[in-house]
Amino acid sequence: MPLYEHQELKIYNSLSGEKEVFQPLTNGYVGMYVCGPTVYSNVHLGNCRTFISFDLVFRYLKHLGYKVRYVRNITDAGHLENDAETGEDRIAKKARLEEIEPMEVVQKYTVDFHNILYKFNNLPPSIEPTATGHIVEQIEIIKEIIDKGFAYEANGSVYFDVLKYNESNHYGILSGRKLEDMIANTRELTAQDDKRNPQDFALWKKAEPQHIMRWPSPWSVGFPGWHLECTVMSSKYLGDEFDIHGGGMDLKFPHHECEIAQGQAATGKNPVNYWMHANMLTLNGKKMAKSTGNNILPKELFSGDNDVLSKSYSPSIARFFMLQANYRSILDFSDEALTAAEKGFHKLMDAIALAPSIPTNPNNSSSGIKEWREECYEAMNDDFNSPALIANLFKAVKFINHKIENKITILEEEKEILIKTLHDFTFDVLGLEAVTALENNQDSERLTNVVELLIELRAKARANRDFETGDKIRDELAANGIQLKDSKEGTTFSL
Numbered sequence: 001m002p003l004y005e006h007q008e009l010k011i012y013n014s015l016s017g018e019k020e021v022f023q024p025l026t027n028g029y030v031g032m033y034v035c036g037p038t039v040y041s042n043v044h045l046g047n048c049r050t051f052i053s054f055d056l057v058f059r060y061l062k063h064l065g066y067k068v069r070y071v072r073n074i075t076d077a078g079h080l081e082n083d084a085e086t087g088e089d090r091i092a093k094k095a096r097l098e099e100i101e102p103m104e105v106v107q108k109y110t111v112d113f114h115n116i117l118y119k120f121n122n123l124p125p126s127i128e129p130t131a132t133g134h135i136v137e138q139i140e141i142i143k144e145i146i147d148k149g150f151a152y153e154a155n156g157s158v159y160f161d162v163l164k165y166n167e168s169n170h171y172g173i174l175s176g177r178k179l180e181d182m183i184a185n186t187r188e189l190t191a192q193d194d195k196r197n198p199q200d201f202a203l204w205k206k207a208e209p210q211h212i213m214r215w216p217s218p219w220s221v222g223f224p225g226w227h228l229e230c231t232v233m234s235s236k237y238l239g240d241e242f243d244i245h246g247g248g249m250d251l252k253f254p255h256h257e258c259e260i261a262q263g264q265a266a267t268g269k270n271p272v273n274y275w276m277h278a279n280m281l282t283l284n285g286k287k288m289a290k291s292t293g294n295n296i297l298p299k300e301l302f303s304g305d306n307d308v309l310s311k312s313y314s315p316s317i318a319r320f321f322m323l324q325a326n327y328r329s330i331l332d333f334s335d336e337a338l339t340a341a342e343k344g345f346h347k348l349m350d351a352i353a354l355a356p357s358i359p360t361n362p363n364n365s366s367s368g369i370k371e372w373r374e375e376c377y378e379a380m381n382d383d384f385n386s387p388a389l390i391a392n393l394f395k396a397v398k399f400i401n402h403k404i405e406n407k408i409t410i411l412e413e414e415k416e417i418l419i420k421t422l423h424d425f426t427f428d429v430l431g432l433e434a435v436t437a438l439e440n441n442q443d444s445e446r447l448t449n450v451v452e453l454l455i456e457l458r459a460k461a462r463a464n465r466d467f468e469t470g471d472k473i474r475d476e477l478a479a480n481g482i483q484l485k486d487s488k489e490g491t492t493f494s495l
């Protein structure tokens, strides 16, 4: 029986503002869409936090036994410089500045994005579609929205009619914004505007002569509006209605609000059941921004090459640091906080390596390990509460160290559950990778030589019937997380 049958997962739904029991549309299957990056610059650390948050969601759903189809797009066209739909296309601008083709910009920063997420040990999504690969589908859905009366053509561009939509639907359902307030707070339309109302947003824009990323359409040679691609790619791969849609908090309005309106207008169905939003990362208490220099790139974190850092940090430690906070809370990044996380990380890894050395005794009574495992699930079932999970893993760290230091026995069965649960949650669910001395090749070679020498000395001792020395070598190695394994072919070791 899959785990999800007896684990009740609750998800904080931005749509209702409440934690709701997760019930997928099809039992055992989950469709999840997350807004991916606009690939016109190096991915910044705040974006990485968003994608690590949804990697945690993806991993835990899989751990529970769901078959998950995770779609995360690449925005390679249509995202203009400012979200009010003016200015240059971000990718085209970068291409102009770097004097390369727009698709070279796309390729360069897509590769960078993949490399960085791979270092953070994020699992790749099931499908990673691109906006430029779905122009035909975007044109088709615009036709549908026009046919339903929720969009109009003006001077070669097509706009979504927000006021018309709001007569029979609720524009603002996700963000909680009121249309009257939006109308009161926006500027008057000027003569150059083709829109009927300032709240209307572009589904298709006619290309200005200098706009180089352009495609033919029934209305003009132009390009799709940014919000449209996510509606098209999510419905194409997950259906008109699907389970989870995620993204950064900053996308809630207007991007996600517009996605709901487009989907609802085209199909008459509410496209998404659970909306999830990951919060931002600040640096030393302030918003990260390239313009103020209060900014750090992932590669600077890994190399230590940034003034705010005293040293370099491995991707796994940075990942652990981020998962120590709830994905819905703002997290402040600082050198001190990372150093503290590094200490905690090593404590956890050391304890996991030591757990197999806990002595066992069949006459023991229970140490409460099954209850502890249930608490791990309770933490994750509470809207993917990774800080609560990590706190619970540290209870196990204390338990392991106490048993080993004082040579206290536990039941073999409990020891097995302890080890498996630690591995499941630390490596599979949190997606951490053990950083050991073996990371460094030189150190690894030295360590291998030393352990092999000890194995040889132990074999000699045993040949001389000096079992006390032989056992001491084995036990001391075990206490340092190195397991010896005897077989007919000789002795091998593992960390």
Ligand SMILES: [Zn+2]
Binding pocket: 034, 035, 036, 230, 255
């Ligand atoms: Zn999107």
